[in-house]
Amino acid sequence: MRATFSGFTTAQMALSSSQNSLHVTGQNIANINTEGYTRQQADQISLNTTTPDQRFNIGYGSMTTKISQIRDPYLDIRFRNEVASLGKADLVCDVLNELENVFDEIAKSGLQDQLSEVLTTLQDYSLNPNNQAFQEMVKGSADSLTKLINQYAKEVSAVRTETNDSLFEVDIPNVNLLLEKIGALNYSIEQAELLGSSPLELYDERNMYLDELASYIPIEVKTIETTLQPGITVGRVQVNLLQDGVDSYGNSNDILIINGYISGSFQGSIDEFGETDIQYTAAVGETRVDTAVSELNTLIENLESANYNIAIYNLKVQAETDDASISSLNVEKASWEAVRDGILKQIDAMFAINYATDERGVVTELSFIEEKAPEAQYDDNGDFDGYSSATSTLYTIPLTDISNITTNQTMPTASQPFSVDETGTIYVQTLNALYPISNNATTLQLDFESGSFAGSLQMLNEYGDGTTFKGIGFYEEQLNTFALMLAEVFNGINNAGVPESPYSTDYTADNYNPDYDPNTDTPYNLFTFSNPPNDDWFFGQQVLEDNPLYDYTIDPNYEEFDEEGNPVETFNEGAAIQYLVNQGIVNDTHYAGITSDTMDFSTITFADLTGYSIDDYVYNVPEQIWVEAEPPSNFASMLQVSTGWNNDEWGIVNSITGGASGANDNILNMINALNSSHTFESYAPEYLDSISSPDDPQITEGDMIRSFEGSFHEFFANTSSVLGLDINNNKQVLNNHTVLVNEIENSKSSVSGVNLDEEGMNLIKYQQAYNAAARLMTTLDEALDKIINSMGLVGR
Amino acid sequence: MHSLHDLNDILNALIDFMNNLSILEQSKLDAVLDKNIERLDECMRKQQAQILRLRGLDQKREKIQRELGFQNMTLRQIIYTVNNNSILPMEQFIALDRATKTFYDLNDTTKKAIELNLHLMDKSNMSHLQDGTVFRNNTI
Numbered sequence: 001m002r003a004t005f006s007g008f009t010t011a012q013m014a015l016s017s018s019q020n021s022l023h024v025t026g027q028n029i030a031n032i033n034t035e036g037y038t039r040q041q042a043d044q045i046s047l048n049t050t051t052p053d054q055r056f057n058i059g060y061g062s063m064t065t066k067i068s069q070i071r072d073p074y075l076d077i078r079f080r081n082e083v084a085s086l087g088k089a090d091l092v093c094d095v096l097n098e099l100e101n102v103f104d105e106i107a108k109s110g111l112q113d114q115l116s117e118v119l120t121t122l123q124d125y126s127l128n129p130n131n132q133a134f135q136e137m138v139k140g141s142a143d144s145l146t147k148l149i150n151q152y153a154k155e156v157s158a159v160r161t162e163t164n165d166s167l168f169e170v171d172i173p174n175v176n177l178l179l180e181k182i183g184a185l186n187y188s189i190e191q192a193e194l195l196g197s198s199p200l201e202l203y204d205e206r207n208m209y210l211d212e213l214a215s216y217i218p219i220e221v222k223t224i225e226t227t228l229q230p231g232i233t234v235g236r237v238q239v240n241l242l243q244d245g246v247d248s249y250g251n252s253n254d255i256l257i258i259n260g261y262i263s264g265s266f267q268g269s270i271d272e273f274g275e276t277d278i279q280y281t282a283a284v285g286e287t288r289v290d291t292a293v294s295e296l297n298t299l300i301e302n303l304e305s306a307n308y309n310i311a312i313y314n315l316k317v318q319a320e321t322d323d324a325s326i327s328s329l330n331v332e333k334a335s336w337e338a339v340r341d342g343i344l345k346q347i348d349a350m351f352a353i354n355y356a357t358d359e360r361g362v363v364t365e366l367s368f369i370e371e372k373a374p375e376a377q378y379d380d381n382g383d384f385d386g387y388s389s390a391t392s393t394l395y396t397i398p399l400t401d402i403s404n405i406t407t408n409q410t411m412p413t414a415s416q417p418f419s420v421d422e423t424g425t426i427y428v429q430t431l432n433a434l435y436p437i438s439n440n441a442t443t444l445q446l447d448f449e450s451g452s453f454a455g456s457l458q459m460l461n462e463y464g465d466g467t468t469f470k471g472i473g474f475y476e477e478q479l480n481t482f483a484l485m486l487a488e489v490f491n492g493i494n495n496a497g498v499p500e501s502p503y504s505t506d507y508t509a510d511n512y513n514p515d516y517d518p519n520t521d522t523p524y525n526l527f528t529f530s531n532p533p534n535d536d537w538f539f540g541q542q543v544l545e546d547n548p549l550y551d552y553t554i555d556p557n558y559e560e561f562d563e564e565g566n567p568v569e570t571f572n573e574g575a576a577i578q579y580l581v582n583q584g585i586v587n588d589t590h591y592a593g594i595t596s597d598t599m600d601f602s603t604i605t606f607a608d609l610t611g612y613s614i615d616d617y618v619y620n621v622p623e624q625i626w627v628e629a630e631p632p633s634n635f636a637s638m639l640q641v642s643t644g645w646n647n648d649e650w651g652i653v654n655s656i657t658g659g660a661s662g663a664n665d666n667i668l669n670m671i672n673a674l675n676s677s678h679t680f681e682s683y684a685p686e687y688l689d690s691i692s693s694p695d696d697p698q699i700t701e702g703d704m705i706r707s708f709e710g711s712f713h714e715f716f717a718n719t720s721s722v723l724g725l726d727i728n729n730n731k732q733v734l735n736n737h738t739v740l741v742n743e744i745e746n747s748k749s750s751v752s753g754v755n756l757d758e759e760g761m762n763l764i765k766y767q768q769a770y771n772a773a774a775r776l777m778t779t780l781d782e783a784l785d786k787i788i789n790s791m792g793l794v795g796r
Numbered sequence: 797m798h799s800l801h802d803l804n805d806i807l808n809a810l811i812d813f814m815n816n817l818s819i820l821e822q823s824k825l826d827a828v829l830d831k832n833i834e835r836l837d838e839c840m841r842k843q844q845a846q847i848l849r850l851r852g853l854d855q856k857r858e859k860i861q862r863e864l865g866f867q868n869m870t871l872r873q874i875i876y877t878v879n880n881n882s883i884l885p886m887e888q889f890i891a892l893d894r895a896t897k898t899f900y901d902l903n904d905t906t907k908k909a910i911e912l913n914l915h916l917m918d919k920s921n922m923s924h925l926q927d928g929t930v931f932r933n934n935t936i
Contacts, residue, residue: 074915082908729898736825736905743829743909747916 002058007780013061014773017044020064021766025759032754036208038069039754040200069200072751076207079744080214080221084450086737087215091455093734095163096727099475102155103720111716114148117141119674126667129654138652139641146527146639149486153479153636160460160472164276167456168268171216172278175453178213179263182206186237187261193234210239217451218242220254236260241280244447255280255446276460278446278453470726478719479636481680486712487527487639489678493669494524494653521642524650530638574601577609680708680715798860806857807871807888813853814895817846821902828909 021042031037043066048059105112121141125134185206192199210221219239226236239258257263257280264281271277379385448454463473521528578601580586586609644650652670655663708715820843827835861867866874875889 072919078908078912725894729894732898733901736901739825739829740905740908740912744912747912751919 004784006060008777010059010061011773011777011780013047013063014776015770017042017062017064018766018770018773020067022763022770024067025762025766028754029756029759032756036204037754038071038200038204038207038752040067040069042066043068066198067200068198069203070752071207072748075744075748075751076221079741079748080211080219081450082737082741082744083211083215084218084454086734086741087452088450088455088458089730089734089737091452092459093727093730095159095455095459095472096723096730098159098162099156099472099723100727102152102159103475103723105720111145111148111152112713114141114145115674115712115716118145119671122667122671122674125652126664126671129662129664129667135651139645142526143641143646145486146641149479149483149639150637153476153483153634156472156475156479157634157637160476163456163459163472164268164270167276167278167453167460171452171456172266172268175213175216176265178209178216179258179265182209182213182237182239182258183261183263185209186258190234190236190260194232206237213239215452217453218449219257226260239263241446242449244449276457278448278457280446470722475719475723476634476636478715480634482712482715482719483529483636483639485678485680485715487525487529489673490527490670491525493666493673494526496653496656496666496669521644523644524653525642526645526652527639528642529635530640574604577601577604577606675711677710678712678715680710798863800864802860803857803864803866803874804885804888806853806860807892809853810857811888811892811895813846813850814892814899817843817850818895818899818902820846821899821906825902825906825909828906828913831913 021044024040024042028039042064044062045065046059047061047063048057104110118138118141121134121138125131125138128134185202189199189202189206192202210219213219218241220242222238222240223235224238225233237258237260238256240252240254241257243253243255245253266278266280268276268278377385448457458469459471461473462469462471463477577586581601645652653666655665656669657663657665708718710718820839824836824839824843827833827839858867861869861874866877869877871889871892
């Protein structure tokens with residue numbers, strides 16, 4: 001039986017619900033101009049109870065359960081992906097625009113005009129070859145030309161410095177600050193959620209920061225339901241930095257950069273080859289380290305519970321994934337003994353451990369992958385008989401009925417063998433001592449597909465050739481090529497026909513200056529470099545060098561003997577392997593996950609390599625290999641008129657035909673050289689990539705391809721034109737991304753933004769609802785009034 | 797028998813083709829952003845016709861390559877092999893690459909814009925369904 005006065009409760013709750021909705025509408029209207037504000041709504045439910053003995057149920061009104069935000073996660077994800085692409089395109093366009101300012105010869109007179117000036121003065125001089133004043137004019141314009149080339153080179157170099165500084169001093173610190181802010185917000189949000197409230201404004205702030213972060217780096221945001229206390233679960237936000245590919249276990253290479261309120265930081269550096277790198281260092285005490293330790297401990301405990309005796313020696317552990325849930329761990333040079341039911345299982349090699357868990361997180365199965373490196377084999381006579389092939393064996397040990405096993409056996413290690421200190425160093429407690437097994441070696445090299453970091457790295461590191469992306473390096477190389485060609489062509493012409501003795505009169509084209517070197521300040525060079533380039537002047541050039549491994553590499557059967565007949569060790573395997581690692585021929589996978597940083601090359605041998613046949617290499621080591629040249633000097637900035645010409649120790653050789661005193665054939669040669677076509681050479685990208693493996697076809701010096709054939713004017717005009725086309729293309733890319741980002745943003749606003757018309761309509765709707773609820777109360781009051789005050793009065 | 801000049805002609809035709817395709821793709825993107833189904837439909841029809849032309853050009857290119865002994869080689873490899881800038885200039889190859897990249901970028905943007913519109917339409921349909929349907933626990 002429904003209570004007589006229950007209707008009043010219904011009316012009161014209806015009033016309250018409508019009032020809440022009106023308040024929320026007011027809050028939305030008040031925040032129409034607040035940046036990042038997400039439209040809110042009061043979520044209502046109908047109150048009802050089910051009573052079995054009633055024929056029908058009448059509800060008890062409505063109730064506001066919570067205030068929620070109206071967001072579309074799809075649009076958030078799309079926005080963050082697209083804003084990362086926009087960030088990259090935007091930065092590339094900015095840098096290209098800076099370069100355009102350098103190469104722009106329409107708004108200002110520049111290199112092309114100065115080349116014409118040199119041509120004019122040479123023409124004047126050719127008409128007056130005996131007049132020194134005209135040669136001085138040539139020298140003056142040549143000097144201006146070199147200074148202009150210097151200036152261009154310095155300006156391009158300034159663009160590089162600015163881009164680097166902007167990355168290191170502004171962008172990276174900004175991102176680190178964002179990581180901290182998001183981490184701090186996550187903490188505040190978790191605390192608020194623990195108390196049962198919904199910190200909507202904090203969500204908005206966090207979303208704003210996440211959107212901003214996405215413009216720098218490609219990210220993926222996940223919410224993981226995390227139980228903080230029994231019965232209290234919060235959505236912990238994790239942010240992954242997206243990386244290409246998967247690791248050897250098939251896990252994503254993505255890097256967890258924010259886990260709840262814990263985050264690491266990015267650092268920038270410039271390596272020995274002048275390439276800019278960005279690394280990420282995980283925070284001390286980061287959950288992934290903690291998780292690795294705790295899961296290892298659990299693993300050991302579970303093994304112990306399953307009647308295994310475990311001994312651990314010389315253990316090195318490294319988390320293979322950056323995910324909070326570590327699914328696999330690599331163990332280097334470990335020696336494990338697992339005994340169960342009296343059977344000893346000893347695995348003494350590099351191997352990986354995997355374990356499977358059930359839905360409760362209990363370890364149910366342990367698997368060892370034992371990888372044995374090739375071993376030297378000997379025939380019956382004891383002679384070397386080649387290497388065995390590498391083997392990989394999977395041992396799986398199911399741990400069944402763990403819950404029924406109560407007898408624990410003593411482990412030789414502590415029951416909690418792993419620990420981590422405040423510096424992030426992981427320790428293992430063995431019977432004898434506490435050994436550090438890994439320091440906080442979580443600095444990771446990163447690749448960025450999108451975001452402004454990707455744009456910066458692309459502009460700073462890619463030199464471009466053919467169809468590859470043309471970064472700042474391409475324009476530096478163009479100027480270097482131009483400067484070098486100018487010096488080589490003019491120095492060559494001026495040195496042709498120069499007599500061995502400056503006092504000789506034997507001027508013939510065949511009588512080339514024997515001391516001629518186009519790059520140094522030797523007689524009769526007109527141009528030189530303040531710091532002469534050597535042969536390795538091409539940007540990113542690969543050069544042939546003696547292969548240091550060649551000295552080590554001998555037939556393993558070959559042995560030298562000392563005077564007493566004892567074998568002399570002539571093969572330093574550790575050094576050879578280190579060299580192979582440095583060259584990228586042998587990589588980390590050959591050490592089962594141990595990086596070359598942690599490898600002790602003084603002790604390693606070929607037998608320690610896994611899954612890698614050394615035979616191919618040992619017997620086929622080339623005498624010379626291609627290695628990357630030293631980073632190029634920016635020698636376009638060093639081009640100058642030679643000191644000898646400047647000091648009048650020598651000058652332009654007017655004639656090489658030995659003609660009369662007024663002969664000018666060599667000056668005409670120079671004029672012709674300015675107008676005629678030259679081959680400006682560069683190397684094919686394949687040539688540059690040919691370092692990777694000795695099996696790759698080697699491209700020799702003769703395989704230089706011409707990057708451009710034309711005059712000096714045309715070469716420079718082509719460089720400007722390439723830049724113009726690149727700018728045009730990138731502007732289009734930028735425009736496309738901008739259009740799309742705007743489109744998504746509009747869609748987001750239509751879902752999450754405050755619309756005054758809609759809120760106005762809501763005001764009327766909730767006001768009417770409120771009025772109706774008030775009317776209900778009046779009606780009920782009147783009904784009760786009738787019962788109480790007007791009924792049963794007859795006869796009184 | 798074809799010559800390198802024919803290959804160069806094909807390269808030029810492909811560059812023109814990709815540039816035209818990009819113009820069409822830009823119209824397609826504009827139509828998507830304007831939410832103009834008729835224009836989008838028209839662009840798609842034109843593009844299908846263009847794709848047939850591309851198939852023809854590609855077959856011709858393969859035939860010429862086969863005859864010149866460059867079967868299964870990329871254009872870049874051919875240019876390096878020929879190493880004759882006057883007949884087969886590197887610039888042409890770069891221009892083709894540039895035109896192709898421009899098209900792909902536009903195509904990607906258009907695809908994303910279409911996906912976005914589809915998502916919004918889906919959401920809108922769902923919301924209309926919820927608003928316009930009266931659920932009853934009994935039938936009248």
